[in-house]
Amino acid sequence: MLTLLAPAKVNLSLEVLYRRKDGYHELRSIIQSLSLCDRLSFSPSKTVHISSDSQDWQTDLSLVSKAVELFSERCGQNTGVNLKIAKRIPLVSGLGGDSSCAAAVLKGLNKLWGCGYPCWRLMEIGAELGSDVPFFIMGGTAMMEGRGETVTPLPTLTQMWAVLLVPALDMPADKTAALYRNLRPDSFTSGEISDKLLESICQGKLSLSLCFNAFEKVAFELFPELVKYRWQFLEAGAYQISLAGAGPTLFTLLKDKNTAEKIYHNLCQKGHQAYLVSTLGPLD
Known part of the structure; x- marks a missing residue:
């Protein structure tokens, strides 16, 4: 096997x-x-x-x-x-x-x-x-x-910890297509954000402030309940929250495992579906 x-x-x-x-x-x-x-x-x-x-x-x-x-x-x-x-x-x-x-x-x-x-x-x-x-x-x-x-x-990141919050929302089957359909002219960017993030990774000091998702604004408009989950994530101790892909999962990325564990446990105590995971290098 x-x-x-x-x-x-x-x-x-x-x-x-x-x-x-x-x-x-x-x-x-x-x-x-x-x-x-x-x-x-x-x-x-x-x-x-x-x-x-x-x-x-x-x-x-x-x-x-x-x-x-x-x-x-x-x-x-x-x-x-x-x-x-x-x-x-x-x-x-x-x-x-x-x-x-x-x-x-x-x-x-x-x-x-x-x-x-x-x-x-x-x-x-x-x-x-x-x-x-x-x-x-x-x-x-x-x-x-x-x-x-x-x-x-790209260079493998020094191990970091991610806390994932999966909102209890019913997502439509065409979720990703719906997000693409609702992108506006101001949703498009030049690629410069990724270039700056790439530079910080290559220098060995990932700048979390550069994390960006073009779908985030649209997702929060199409699925307004995400706002509630974002606030509860903040209340659990997260300070920088991003949308994962086309959502609805929200995540925060941290260098300190103890801080990540506290946020994770706070979310679990509130009954949320949460995960505490680490970044991973390439698999064979």
Whole structure:
């Protein structure tokens, strides 16, 4: 049996530069893997069987089944697989769980079926599945550009601690598309924010004040209950709060573990779904 981890992520910066002629948006984003991980177990089989320990997870709505089909087509394999997924990353949370699992599927099948594709080839295949998938092939700290297909590894951050607050909100199935539709001209930026953040990372002193998410303003307008959760996060002791991806998860990033633990426990005492995790380097 082969077992791989599929880590969550947060966008330290997420800039939307403009809408492209092909209908996609040009992005510039610095992404960071987290130690909150799903676990995928692969074993040989004559047929494809996919299961999860989460009752809310549905195979037909996930990129996982699409990843199996696409990889089978690309490598010309008709071999099956028995794939079991232990879900730990909350669904539809903005933490990239589905994209991360899809990337793990590509890496896992590449090993299980002996295809021997290099990382860049898996990233090409991943780009056909979704914007975040190429990043998860690599993981760690990276700059993502284009619509997600261009990923550049960055120096691994000195370990930091993230507190995640997952609001109890019902998100529409087209959440990300709705956020894109509601972007306004003042939502677009030049990429300079990510460049400044990149400079601070390369200097070994991440400046948290540079964290930015183009969706944040729109998300708080579309989902006004987020305001309440942000205030409760502040009351728990956080001082700098960002939106994770397309949300609704909110996060704060800290260098001091004790402070992170206090914020986490304060949130848990109020009955919130919260996680205390650390930043993560690239996975093999």
